Amino acid sequence: xxxxxxxxxxxxxxxxxxxxxxxxxxxxxxxxxxxxxxxxxxxxxxxxxxxxxxxxxxxxxxxxxxxxxxxxxxxxxxxxxxxxxxxxxxxxxxxxxxxxxxxxxxxxxxxxxxxxxxxxxxxxxxxxxxxxxxxxxxxxxxxxxxxxxxxxxxx
Numbered sequence: 001x002x003x004x005x006x007x008x009x010x011x012x013x014x015x016x017x018x019x020x021x022x023x024x025x026x027x028x029x030x031x032x033x034x035x036x037x038x039x040x041x042x043x044x045x046x047x048x049x050x051x052x053x054x055x056x057x058x059x060x061x062x063x064x065x066x067x068x069x070x071x072x073x074x075x076x077x078x079x080x081x082x083x084x085x086x087x088x089x090x091x092x093x094x095x096x097x098x099x100x101x102x103x104x105x106x107x108x109x110x111x112x113x114x115x116x117x118x119x120x121x122x123x124x125x126x127x128x129x130x131x132x133x134x135x136x137x138x139x140x141x142x143x144x145x146x147x148x149x150x151x152x153x154x155x
Contacts, residue, residue, distance in 0.1 A: 022074065022078050101135050101138055110146055114142065115142070118141040118142040118145055121145075122138045
């Protein structure tokens with residue numbers, strides 16, 4: 001009896017549960033993307049002739065490596081996307097809609113410090129609830145901290 005620390009032999013393919021769920025989701029919710037991938041492959045040289053199929057069947061090692069490579073690529077894409085999504089949730093970057101709003105404000109009516117405070121408060125609020133409208137939230141925060149100067153109102 002051979003004492004094998006791994007319950008699987010080298011010829012078996014192990015696929016993560018997350019990857020299986022991703023494939024299931026793609027098949028159920030985005031079959032058009034899968035069809036586009038297949039169409040692109042066929043348009044760019046994939047050959048489905050009987051001769052080609054026969055040579056692939058004879059090269060089981062190449063086929064196994066191709067399948068493994070495909071699953072590794074899917075897994076990497078899944079992990080990268082999940083990581084980017086997580087980073088976006090914790091990002092301190094100012095949303096583009098706020099930047100364009102800030103640029104539209106007359107600097108003679110509002111000082112930079114007030115704009116900075118309002119932007120920071122808006123970012124904090126968006127981290128807690130990212131479903132809020134960034135532009136409207138920024139305006140609310142700006143109105144809370146803005147103190148009009150008499151000179152700027154006399155125009």
